[in-house]
Amino acid sequence: MSYRLYTRPVPPFADLASDPETQLFNWVLIDASGDIQAQGVRDTREHIEQTLTQNALENVRLIGLIPGDEALFCFADIPAKQARFVRQALPFAVEEQLAQDIDTVHLALGNREEHGFRVAAVDHQRMGLWSELFRDWHHARLEALYADASLLPVSEHDWAICLDGDSAMLASRQGEWLKMQVGNLAMFAETLALPPTDEVIAEVRVAAFGTQDELDQQQALIAGLQCSGRLVVSQHALELMPLELLAHSHHHHLCTPINLCQGSYALSGDGKSALRPWRPAIAVACLWFLLQVGIEIGLGVYHQQEADDFNEQAMAIYQKAFPSDTRTHAGNVRRVLEGQLRLAQQEGPNADFLTLMKLAGQQYAQLPGKESVEFNTINYSRSRGQLVVDLKADNFAKLNALRSGLTSSGLNAEIGSVVNEASGARGRLTISGG
Structure with missing residues (x-):
């Protein structure tokens, strides 16, 4: 009262x-x-x-x-x-x-x-x-x-x-x-x-x-x-x-x-x-607020330094890969790389017929028991960048070993239309890469 x-x-x-x-x-x-x-x-x-x-x-x-x-x-x-x-x-x-x-x-x-x-x-x-x-x-x-x-x-x-x-x-x-x-x-x-x-x-x-x-x-x-x-x-x-x-x-x-x-x-x-009875609580609240602001500022400075270090590392890697590019900097390196990748996807694979034949021949030469592997037909599609080879071997394991060798070399290789016969196995090997 x-x-x-x-x-x-x-x-x-x-x-x-x-x-x-x-x-x-x-x-x-x-x-x-x-x-x-x-x-x-x-x-x-x-x-x-x-x-x-x-x-x-x-x-x-x-x-x-x-x-x-x-x-x-x-x-x-x-x-x-x-x-x-x-x-x-x-x-x-x-x-x-x-x-x-x-x-x-x-x-x-x-x-x-x-x-x-x-x-x-x-x-x-x-x-x-x-x-x-x-x-x-x-x-x-x-x-x-x-x-x-x-x-x-x-x-x-x-x-x-x-x-x-x-x-x-x-x-x-x-x-x-x-x-x-x-x-x-x-x-x-x-x-x-x-x-x-x-x-x-x-x-x-x-x-x-x-x-x-x-x-x-x-x-x-x-x-x-x-x-x-x-x-x-x-x-x-x-x-x-x-x-x-x-x-x-x-x-x-x-x-x-x-x-x-x-x-x-x-x-x-x-x-x-x-407000006098609340002054201690107000003082504590103000102190907490100032501490919180100080912590946030400190974390902001720390994260900014970390971000600057990561940017420097990313640019060092990029300059090593593209030494002649002087326009790209930390602010646009991501956009430049995304554009290059998008352009590469639009242009399709970069391995031509000779490259695919060379790599396929190298893997064939290293294949154990290669004498039992026969090439029946070879077709190349420039628009798709694919080399299609009809193969026949005494067993499917050799066909699969050839595919694995091509894949390990960085090419895309798949076997389709596999038919197992009494004399062995035949299939269609599709090769693309780059």
């Missing part, structure tokens, strides 16, 4: 630069349905982390809330629509609304409204301290930083006021927020009474939140706001602390705050991404 941890530092604020461990927090832990599972008042970071450990919670989504007066709200009227151009023009669009050098201010871009883009401006040095305060918590990963007043639920009201001790948080339906001392609310009443637009309205609805004790203590102030004639104030009692209201409003999307974790404070490089 997904959990969100809302943490809000409480005054007096510690020295965030040298002693952030002593800072105390109010905190609320809610589950995915928005129900509060745990909460605390004025606890240290260590105590909150121990609570998460005791409940075996991991990767809790941490929402950090900084004081609303640390982040100035302003509008940026920029006609561009592409985010890259909007961010380039943003410093120039809000520079006149800020009381300090624009280079010392961190700007966070919000949604686009009727009057322009909503922008939160925070001093760079302060933003760096707040960012460090909420980073690297055990069992929790920072998801966003917001100005606390920007999480007030306005809903159907024009303004929302939340009493918080000596201070008050305010937010308007236009998305503005601010924080001031409770005693200054009376002077701010005229600003609250102004309609949010140019339209003429009879009343401005204001929702006042606070614990019952705070509402009771500030009844005179609330009555003074209502005496302005235009403000209609409705009171809403909180059970414990304002942080519960802010967490409920944010979880149920009753507000549109600006996440301050942008630009150089963006969370994409904080090492807490969803």
Whole structure:
């Protein structure tokens, strides 16, 4: 189940630069349905982390809330629509609304409204301290930083006021927020009474939140706001602390705050991404891939060297057989040989009549008992390159011995039409070769 941890530092604020461990927090832990599972008042970071450990919670989504007066709200009227151009023009669009050098201010871009883009401006040095305060918590990963007043639920009201001790948080339906001392609310009443637009309205609805004790203590102030004639104030009692209201409003999307974790404070490089548990497996897979690629490259080089050696050997043999051929190389030697063989097959056998007769006579001269072998007729076919001899011998063994001798000399010799008679055997010997 997904959990969100809302943490809000409480005054007096510690020295965030040298002693952030002593800072105390109010905190609320809610589950995915928005129900509060745990909460605390004025606890240290260590105590909150121990609570998460005791409940075996991991990767809790941490929402950090900084004081609303640390982040100035302003509008940026920029006609561009592409985010890259909007961010380039943003410093120039809000520079006149800020009381300090624009280079010392961190700007966070919000949604686009009727009057322009909503922008939160925070001093760079302060933003760096707040960012460090909420980073690297055990069992929790920072998801966003917001100005606390920007999480007030306005809903159907024009303004929302939340009493918080000596201070008050305010937010308007236009998305503005601010924080001031409770005693200054009376002077701010005229600003609250102004309609949010140019339209003429009879009343401005204001929702006042606070614990019952705070509402009771500030009844005179609330009555003074209502005496302005235009403000209609409705009171809403909180059970414990304002942080519960802010967490409920944010979880149920009753507000549109600006996440301050942008630009150089963006969370994409904080090492807490969803892939972090898989990093060892990814590293092993990458190492295996690199090894496999290395092996494949090595085998490729080895086989290429072997192929080059075989090509050199083949060309050495070919050059020995055809020393005058200078056009043939390793790339086409196979095609050249195949062409030569195909041409030889088309031209037929290369042994002529005289060659066949010479070879046949040599084998006859070497034949044992050749006196009993008689040649009756001899025929030669030039088109087929065949010499056909009708023979007669006292036995078939001598005919077969003559055929075997011709075959061993490299000729093709076959005996057909064999007839065994009382006086011996006769047959037809067909000779071809080359």
